[in-house]
Amino acid sequence: MGFSYATMDVARFIYVLIPQIVCFNLRSKLAKLLFSDRH
Numbered sequence: 001m002g003f004s005y006a007t008m009d010v011a012r013f014i015y016v017l018i019p020q021i022v023c024f025n026l027r028s029k030l031a032k033l034l035f036s037d038r039h
Helices: 002-038
Strands: none
């Protein structure tokens, strides 16, 4: 039981955290591209 609950928490943590990290990385790369194009 405890193992399944821990797995659910980890899965939820990964499911929430990884998209945020990916979006942040993509946003920073896009900002760098835009700034490099401007200057």
